[in-house]
Amino acid sequence: MSAASHSASDYRERDAIPITRALISVSDKTGLLDLAAALAEAGVEIVSTGSTASTIANAGFPVTEVASVTGFQETLDGRVKTLHPAIHAGILADLRLAAHEEQLVDLGIRPFELVVVNLYPFVETISSGVTGDAAIEQIDIGGPAMVRAAAKNHANVAIAVSPSSYPQIVKAVTLGGTTLAQRQRLAGEAFAHTAAYDTAVAEFFAENIGVRAQHSLAQSSVVDGSPVIEAPSRDDLIDETSTGAAEASELAGTFTVTGAITQVLRYGENSHQQAALYVSADGAGIAQATQLHGKEMSYNNYTDADAALRTAYDFSEPAVAIIKHAQPCGIAVARGAGDPIASAHQRAHDCDPVSAFGGVIAANRVVSVEMANTVKDIFTEVVIAPGFEPEALEILSAKKNIRLLTLPEGYHREELEYKQISGGLLVQTPDVFDEFSSDGWQLVSGEAADANTLADLEFAWRAVRAVKSNAILLADEGASVGVGMGQVNRVDSCRLAVTRAGERAAGSVAASDAFFPFADGAQILLDAGVRAIVQPGGSIRDQDVIDAAAAAGVTMYFTGERHFYH
Numbered sequence: 001m002s003a004a005s006h007s008a009s010d011y012r013e014r015d016a017i018p019i020t021r022a023l024i025s026v027s028d029k030t031g032l033l034d035l036a037a038a039l040a041e042a043g044v045e046i047v048s049t050g051s052t053a054s055t056i057a058n059a060g061f062p063v064t065e066v067a068s069v070t071g072f073q074e075t076l077d078g079r080v081k082t083l084h085p086a087i088h089a090g091i092l093a094d095l096r097l098a099a100h101e102e103q104l105v106d107l108g109i110r111p112f113e114l115v116v117v118n119l120y121p122f123v124e125t126i127s128s129g130v131t132g133d134a135a136i137e138q139i140d141i142g143g144p145a146m147v148r149a150a151a152k153n154h155a156n157v158a159i160a161v162s163p164s165s166y167p168q169i170v171k172a173v174t175l176g177g178t179t180l181a182q183r184q185r186l187a188g189e190a191f192a193h194t195a196a197y198d199t200a201v202a203e204f205f206a207e208n209i210g211v212r213a214q215h216s217l218a219q220s221s222v223v224d225g226s227p228v229i230e231a232p233s234r235d236d237l238i239d240e241t242s243t244g245a246a247e248a249s250e251l252a253g254t255f256t257v258t259g260a261i262t263q264v265l266r267y268g269e270n271s272h273q274q275a276a277l278y279v280s281a282d283g284a285g286i287a288q289a290t291q292l293h294g295k296e297m298s299y300n301n302y303t304d305a306d307a308a309l310r311t312a313y314d315f316s317e318p319a320v321a322i323i324k325h326a327q328p329c330g331i332a333v334a335r336g337a338g339d340p341i342a343s344a345h346q347r348a349h350d351c352d353p354v355s356a357f358g359g360v361i362a363a364n365r366v367v368s369v370e371m372a373n374t375v376k377d378i379f380t381e382v383v384i385a386p387g388f389e390p391e392a393l394e395i396l397s398a399k400k401n402i403r404l405l406t407l408p409e410g411y412h413r414e415e416l417e418y419k420q421i422s423g424g425l426l427v428q429t430p431d432v433f434d435e436f437s438s439d440g441w442q443l444v445s446g447e448a449a450d451a452n453t454l455a456d457l458e459f460a461w462r463a464v465r466a467v468k469s470n471a472i473l474l475a476d477e478g479a480s481v482g483v484g485m486g487q488v489n490r491v492d493s494c495r496l497a498v499t500r501a502g503e504r505a506a507g508s509v510a511a512s513d514a515f516f517p518f519a520d521g522a523q524i525l526l527d528a529g530v531r532a533i534v535q536p537g538g539s540i541r542d543q544d545v546i547d548a549a550a551a552a553g554v555t556m557y558f559t560g561e562r563h564f565y566h
């Protein structure tokens, strides 16, 4: 039978609904007995599953076992307990309809006005390292079925999925019932809850069973801490006639983004915009960082700190990135015999001290006392690192406004990145070097680089990926010395990089995130005296660019791979 349609006049109005019968099946027993006490006091019949029923009974409150309602013992290790018409008809009957009311009477089934369910602790289980069948067993089936049924039938039933909702239920019991508005709100929370639950399950499958990207997307509504998103099926949307990359892609299904709200931010990018931080259950990034000191993180602090981390952690040797407005003011790795992270910071700062004022600093090593002593004299918004030496923390904490954060263990880039566009999301794998090596580079002009120059070119090629396109980065001795970013033509980016580098341009190496469409941009670098250039190549005018480099006697490599960053 398909979904029935009734005319509007068939529906009787129901707003306040007194609670006479409640179904309770909870894995987390927090607050259960207070709720049971209030329901028992009000004479509400409580119907309950296995250990929920025994917890209530042991506390001395009357309870009816689900099995005595269904006439069917819980079976298959609890895989089937509430999955029975005597339960689900009691939840789903729409008593605004006389027909449903009559059918329930005929079937001898009593309706529920309240359903209280929380689900098997799937996320907690997998977070503790459990995998395989033990993890699968924690996928709740009967619970979500009841939650969704009650939420669908919110015209007649109140659904509570979290102990934080119990106080309002208790209040409603004493005030004569739940209101429609209240049941609608609870239903929204319930669907958010099951959506987040299924997302966690899908991500588990992606990570452990190799089924990638079962994510869903849609407009997020914030309900009880979880933004929930539903999307049309990919099958409805995908162009089956498309060929090539789409068919080879591991991306499929629906893309779901869920996160629990952990912080309402003071404002968004600007003071008239609302903003909040939502955290993924299994994330290990800036959203999970621990703040040790300073004012609350702002929206812009988060985006800059994320960009800074992405950059610093792109290097295996001690490295520091200083970011402003998501763009690098300086990137450097350690050099010399001194304290490595202090060296990396000093050299990153020296790239552009003017822009580093008010910047966000990420270090991929513990912040040392020596680094702290330098940073303390520079106005800095945020320092984020895997840790701080105790004395370094003390030194920096003397500055009232600086925010100091440590990264969670196991910090890593997301497996998939996404960007919201109107009406949808774009999803991609991140731009990472699986096995970075200059071995495959093609020498197209000048002498093969010596070891020192090659190391600088490799550094520049890695670092330029943190610069928004069109990106030109000049580097020397493992430190950026001039960055040209975000220009709408490559010539201006070259000018900017050279201007910022000043005298340091001469003798530096240059990296370009994409090919030079004409020789003019490259010529600016050559005129400034760069000693080598690395770029993807691939322009129809590559030969003009090669000729310009050759005429200047400058080494140039093609990598064959572009690194746009927008």
Ligand SMILES: NC(=O)c1ncn([C@@H]2O[C@H](COP(=O)(O)O)[C@@H](O)[C@H]2O)c1NC=O
Pocket (backbone or CB within 6 Å): 025, 026, 027, 028, 048, 049, 050, 051, 052, 053, 078, 079, 080, 081, 082, 083, 117, 118, 119, 120, 139, 140, 141, 142, 143, 144
């Ligand atoms: N299979 C079922 O029919 C079923 N019905 C309810 N549950 C879950 O069982 C848990 C409660 O069980 P107990 O009361 O035995 O602790 C709840 O988390 C509930 O979501 C079920 N379990 C899972 O699928």
